[in-house]
Amino acid sequence: GKLGRYPPWPGKIVNPPKDLKKPRGKKCFFVKFFGTEDHAWIKVEQLKPYHPHKEEMIKINKGKRFQQAVDAVEEFLRKTKGKDQGSSHNSTEEKNRRNSSEERGKQSAGEEKRKASLSEGKVKKGTGEGKKRVSSVSSERGSKSPLKRAQDQSPRKRGRPPKDEKDLTIPESSTVKRVMTGTVAGFKWPPSVSEPVKDNDPHFHHFLLSQTEKPAVCYQAITKKLKVCEEETGSTSIQAADSTAVNGSITPTDKKIGFLGLGLMGSGIVSNLLKMGHTVTVWNRTAEKCDLFIQEGARLGRTPAEVVSTCDITFACVSDPKAAKDLVLGPSGVLQGIRPGKCYVDMSTVDADTVTELAQVIVSRGGRFLEAPVSGNQQLSNDGMLVILAAGDRGLYEDCSSCFQAMGKTSFFLGEVGNAAKMMLIVNMVQGSFMATIAEGLTLAQVTGQSQQTLLDILNQGQLASIFLDQKCQNILQGNFKPDFYLKYIQKDLRLAIALGDSVNHPTPMAAAANEVYKRAKALDQSDNDMSAVYRAYIH
Numbered sequence: 001g002k003l004g005r006y007p008p009w010p011g012k013i014v015n016p017p018k019d020l021k022k023p024r025g026k027k028c029f030f031v032k033f034f035g036t037e038d039h040a041w042i043k044v045e046q047l048k049p050y051h052p053h054k055e056e057m058i059k060i061n062k063g064k065r066f067q068q069a070v071d072a073v074e075e076f077l078r079k080t081k082g083k084d085q086g087s088s089h090n091s092t093e094e095k096n097r098r099n100s101s102e103e104r105g106k107q108s109a110g111e112e113k114r115k116a117s118l119s120e121g122k123v124k125k126g127t128g129e130g131k132k133r134v135s136s137v138s139s140e141r142g143s144k145s146p147l148k149r150a151q152d153q154s155p156r157k158r159g160r161p162p163k164d165e166k167d168l169t170i171p172e173s174s175t176v177k178r179v180m181t182g183t184v185a186g187f188k189w190p191p192s193v194s195e196p197v198k199d200n201d202p203h204f205h206h207f208l209l210s211q212t213e214k215p216a217v218c219y220q221a222i223t224k225k226l227k228v229c230e231e232e233t234g235s236t237s238i239q240a241a242d243s244t245a246v247n248g249s250i251t252p253t254d255k256k257i258g259f260l261g262l263g264l265m266g267s268g269i270v271s272n273l274l275k276m277g278h279t280v281t282v283w284n285r286t287a288e289k290c291d292l293f294i295q296e297g298a299r300l301g302r303t304p305a306e307v308v309s310t311c312d313i314t315f316a317c318v319s320d321p322k323a324a325k326d327l328v329l330g331p332s333g334v335l336q337g338i339r340p341g342k343c344y345v346d347m348s349t350v351d352a353d354t355v356t357e358l359a360q361v362i363v364s365r366g367g368r369f370l371e372a373p374v375s376g377n378q379q380l381s382n383d384g385m386l387v388i389l390a391a392g393d394r395g396l397y398e399d400c401s402s403c404f405q406a407m408g409k410t411s412f413f414l415g416e417v418g419n420a421a422k423m424m425l426i427v428n429m430v431q432g433s434f435m436a437t438i439a440e441g442l443t444l445a446q447v448t449g450q451s452q453q454t455l456l457d458i459l460n461q462g463q464l465a466s467i468f469l470d471q472k473c474q475n476i477l478q479g480n481f482k483p484d485f486y487l488k489y490i491q492k493d494l495r496l497a498i499a500l501g502d503s504v505n506h507p508t509p510m511a512a513a514a515n516e517v518y519k520r521a522k523a524l525d526q527s528d529n530d531m532s533a534v535y536r537a538y539i540h
Contacts, residue, residue, distance in 0.1 A: 008048070008053065008056075008057045008061070009033055009034075009036075009057075009061075009066070009069060010033070010034045010035075010050060010057070010069050010070060010072075010073045011031040011032055011033040011034060011042075012031065012032055012034070012076065013029045013030065013031055013047075014030055014031070014032045014039075015030070016030035016041075022041065023041050027043070027044045028041045028042055028043045028044060029041070029042060029044065029047065030042075031047075033069070034069040034070075034072040034073050034076070035065055035066070035068045035069030035070075035071075035072050036065065036069065050073060054070075057070075058070065204404070204405040204408070204409060204410065204411075205409075205410045205411070206401075206404075206410075206411050206412075206413065207410070207411065207412040207413065208413045250276050250277075250402055250405050250406060251402060252276050252277040252278045252279075252402050252406070253278065253313075253399065253400075253401070253402045253403065255311075255312035255313050255399065256279050256281065256310065256311040256312045256313075257273060257278050257279060257280045257281070257311060257312070257313055257314075257315070257403065258280070258281045258282075258283070258301065258307035258308060258310070258311035258313070258314035258315065259273070259280055259281070259282050259283075259307075259314070259315045259316075259317075260282075260283050260284070260304050260307060260314065260315070260316040260317070260318070260327060260334070261284060261285075261316055261317040261318045261327075261348075262282060262284040262289040262290065262293070263317065263318070263319065264377070264378040264381065264483060264484070264485070264486065265317050265347070265374060265376070265377075265378065265381045265386075266284075266317040266347075266381075267289070267293075267378075267381070267382075268378060268380075268381030268382040268383075268384075268407075269315070269317065269347075269374075269381055269386070269407045270282060270293055270298065271293070271296065271382065272382075272384040272406045272407050273403060273406050273407065274293065274296050274297055274298060275406070276402065276405075276406035278402070278403065278406065279299075280293070280297075280298045280299070281298065281299040281300070281301045281307050281310060281311055282294075282298045282299070282300065282301060282307075283300075283301040283302070283303065283304055283306075283307050287300075303332035304316075304327055304328075304332060304333050304334045304337065305332045305333060305334065305335075305336035305337035306332075306337065307337065308334050308336075308337025308338060308342055308344065309336075309337035309339070309342075312342070312343060313343040313344075313345060313396070313399065313400065313403070314334065314337075314342075314343065314344050314345070315345045315346075315347055315372075315403070316334070316344070316345070316346050316347060316348060317347040317348055317374075318348045319348070319489065319492075320348070320350065320489075320492050321350040321351055321354040321496075323348070324346060324348045324350050324354060324355075324358065325354060325357075325358070328344075328358050328361065328362070329361070334362075335361055335362070335365065338362055338365040338366070338367040339365070339366060339367070340365075340366030340367070341366065341367075341368070342366075342367045342368070343367065343368045343369075343370070343393075343396050343399065344358075344362050344367055344368070344369055344370075345369075345370045345371075345372050345396070345400060346358060346369075346370075346371050346372070346373075347372050347373055347374055348373065349373045349421075349424050349425070349428065349489070349492075349493055349496075350373075350421055350496070351421060351425070351496045351499065351500065352418035352419075352421040352422050352500070353418075354421075355371045355417060355418060355420075355421045356417055356418050359371070359392060359417040368393045368395070368396045369392050369393055369396070369417065370390055370391070370392040370393050370396045370397055370400065371390065371391050371392050371417055371418075371420045371421060372388050372389065372390040372391075372397075372400070372404075372411075372420065373388075373389055373420055373421065373424040374386040374387065374388050374389070374407075374408065375387040375388075375389065375424065375427050375428075376408075377484040377485040378483070378484045378485070379484055381407070384406060384407055384408065384409070385408065385409045386407055386408040386409070387408060387409065387410050387411075387412075388404050388407070388408045388410070388411035388412070389411075389412050389414060389420040389423050389424050389427075390404075390411055390412065390413050390414065390420055391413065391414040391415055391416060391417055391418065391419040391420035391421075392416070392417045392420075394413065397411075397413050422500060424493075425493055425496050425497040425500055426497060426500075428490060428493035428494070428497065429493065429494055429497035429498075429508070429511045431468070431490070432490040432491070432493060432494045432511070432514055432515075432518065432531065433494075433510050433511055433513075433514040434468075435472060435490070435514075435531050435532065435534055436513075436514040436517045436518065436534050437514075438469065438472055438473060438476075438532075439476065439517075439532070439534045439535040439537070439538055440517075440538060441455065442455065442456075442473065442476055442535065443535065443538035443539060452473075452476075452477060453477060456469075456470070456473045456474075456477070459473070471484075472531075472532045475530060475532040476532055476535045481526070481529035481530045481532060481533040482529075482530060483528065483529060483530045484530050484531075485530060485531050486527070486528060486529075486530070486531070487518065487521055487522065487526050487527055487528070487529050487530065487531045487533050487534060488522060488527035488528065489531075490518065490531040491515065491518035491519065491521075491522060494511050494514055494515040494518060495515060497511050498511050498512055498515060517534055517537045517538070518531075518534055518537070520537040521533060521534045521536055521537040524536055524537060
């Protein structure tokens with residue numbers, strides 16, 4: 001029947017069943033509705049905190065079922081409050097901390113404050129104790145999930161450490177993938193008892209890889225506050241949760257940041273650095289691109305040398321090995337601004353030889369060097385959801401913590417300079433080869449009289465289903481090749497990956513074949529289109 005638009009309804013965020021996939025697109029949470037026992041995925045922007053909107057909801061809804069739902073919320077809150085009070089009475093540390101009447105007054109005030117409202121998706125640091133969240137949902141609830149009530153477990157039960165946990169409270173790895181408390185309206189995230197939440201973001205993961213045969217992760221976070229739990233497999237591919245760029249808990253470094261190169265990737269990175277409160281000086285070869293960021297609060301650098309000399313840490317993100325070398329070694333280049341203690345972080349995707357050479361010249365002048373190429377595209381850059389592969393100066397990696405949290409969802413530290421370049425080329429080799437295979441399949445479907453849309457639907461139902469597959473197929477089906485990742489750059493990465501294979505006599509026949517198709521696409525004037533335009537190499 002016609003569902004229409006549902007009125008606001010109270011609900012609580014719960015853990016979805018393990019086998020239930022999260023919908024694609026906008027961020028959403030799995031909500032159980034009070035009084036009805038229905039479940040649904042609800043978008044973040046459609047969630048509102050319960051208490052500030054309670055009266056408004058009661059005016060709109062006068063039905064018996066709604067009143068039952070409100071009663072259920074109040075009962076839930078009473079139980080939660082009782083548990084919180086019981087656990088705080090049982091904690092000697094809590095008693096000692098709240099002995100004075102002044103402290104008790106603060107606690108009472110904190111209880112009121114924790115019923116938080118959020119502004120533009122940002123989460124403020126919490127002072128209350130509550131961990132469960134009660135939200136009202138005002139939206140189209142859409143089709144109800146046919147889940148049985150038995151599947152609904154106590155919210156956040158698995159990942160919640162005890163009340164007096166000394167570490168930052170972060171769900172265990174089984175819940176890290178989807179259940180983080182930081183991005184939804186409701187009660188505030190409680191800070192660590194032993195130390196304040198400073199520059200760490202519970203949505204962002206650092207990985208420190210040991211240089212051994214066994215793929216191991218060093219589970220001590222850079223800030224020594226972020227607790228990352230080991231998965232049973234010992235794998236290094238634990239997913240971080242939602243973007244840090246919407247989270248307000250990052251304390252920006254007080255170091256002056258420089259940024260060179262405002263292309264598809266650099267623009268999104270700088271925008272997120274500024275949003276998170278970093279002091280940024282920008283430079284770009286074509287100066288007009290700087291104007292937008294000057295309006296957002298960035299400073300303008302006249303040359304790369306000037307940016308490096310006036311900033312503590314300078315990042316660069318340019319197109320290829322030649323551009324990366326010219327930027328450092330050319331007239332008024334980075335090297336001219338390097339003095340002892342100056343830091344340079346190259347985020348360009350280049351070969352290991354190039355990055356090693358740049359590291360040597362920077363360090364020879366007393367500078368500190370980190371390579372930090374990023375895996376992602378323009379959209380992920382804008383969303384602050386890049387994956388950062390870093391190698392080189394470990395101390396500089398730590399100093400970049402707040403910057404990496406602003407621009408990415410995960411960072412890996414891979415050891416000595418050159419490792420990140422090699423890993424990045426391998427990642428992009430796989431991605432570029434896969435893109436060519438997608439195009440090959442779609443064109444073969446077309447010439448054999450099969451529906452391309454049906455092929456996509458079938459792929460999306462199988463094990464290859466991914467955001468990348470879906471987006472790139474949609475680009476092709478719609479004929480929209482607006483660049484998210486330039487075709488000329490993925491071809492450059494394939495070329496460099498093949499050269500990497502050559503250097504160790506390792507065969508790369510798949511990459512070599514894909515590279516030939518991209519070269520044909522370039523000859524057809526597709527260089528400045530998205531990588532999905534490789535499709536056009538097959539239809540001429």
